[in-house]
């Protein structure tokens with residue numbers, strides 16, 4: 451093995467970097483502060499044949515209990531900056547979306563209001579094509595700078611293969627910067643929209659719990675009759691259902707809650723049970739929205 455770039459840590463616990471707080475350790479971990487460091491780390495991992503996993507806010511991420519036998523990256527320094535350039539908002543890939551939405555409002559820039567309720571980073575939101583309340587990430591995204599082991603390249607939204615909660619970015623393609631093209635507006639009015647959106651969210655979803663948000667994608671299957679994954683889980687009797695320390699939240703059945711000391715294995719068992727119940731009742735196969743990191747093994751009952 452060649453010498454690891456400076457700043458790399460060994461055996462790093464990942465649970466605390468996720469909002470659900472489960473899972474094991476990464477063999478290697480680093481916090482690149484600029485694009486140069488990021489590319490250097492990606493190149494090193496590539497030479498060593500190590501898989502790479504980038505962790506944003508960990509708000510839609512489930513880490514295997516056995517951990518991750520690769521290099522986990524968490525962006526820092528310049529890569530979390532939020533700046534204004536005229537009507538554009540330039541965000542580091544690791545910039546938090548709610549902060550970006552609040553800053554944009556303060557600068558009188560409209561269009562990113564939906565980001566106030568998405569507790570992820572700009573990079574994670576691009577990777578996941580995150581949306582809320584009709585806000586469309588793709589509509590305001592001007593470009594992204596993507597780093598790979600070979601360097602950096604700028605991509606346009608139409609190159610990102612956006613579909614429902616997905617993009618074509620691979621695990622070793624890291625969003626280092628994103629530019630959002632916003633529209634001038636009245637800061638007070640934009641601020642009021644943010645407040646209304648926060649309120650609406652508080653009424654609809656549990657707050658203050660350890661969760662990764664939506665567990666399953668809303669199915670396109672016509673047997674769902676337009677019902678969301680949460681409505682199907684609820685109708686299949688999953689609200690409050692528990693496996694060990696993991697349970698489907700009382701307020702929103704598509705949210706898995708870590709009630710204390712849940713393991714990832716318990717979360718997976720619960721997901722498998724929810725999926726089985728929805729399949730038995732409606733014949734619909736729910737697909738996970740939550741992203742997996744490491745050697746995640748689905749329990750026996752996962753395949754329907």
Ligand SMILES: Cc1cc2nc3c(=O)[nH]c(=O)nc-3n(C[C@H](O)[C@H](O)[C@H](O)COP(=O)(O)OP(=O)(O)OC[C@H]3O[C@@H](n4cnc5c(N)ncnc54)[C@H](O)[C@@H]3O)c2cc1C
Pocket residue numbers: 469503504505506507508509510511525543544567568569570571572573574575576577578579580581582583619623624625626661662663664741
């Ligand atoms: C309470 C709650 C509410 C939520 N509400 C919404 C909602 O309304 N709408 C919605 O769409 N989502 C929602 N989510 C889910 C989540 O916030 C989004 O999917 C978010 O975009 C994930 O960003 P993240 O930075 O946390 O990514 P992570 O969860 O850390 O990672 C998710 C995926 O993105 C990848 N990734 C992260 N950063 C980068 C990067 N810089 N470059 C490339 N890939 C990267 C990871 O490798 C992983 O594959 C919610 C989650 C919670 C906990």
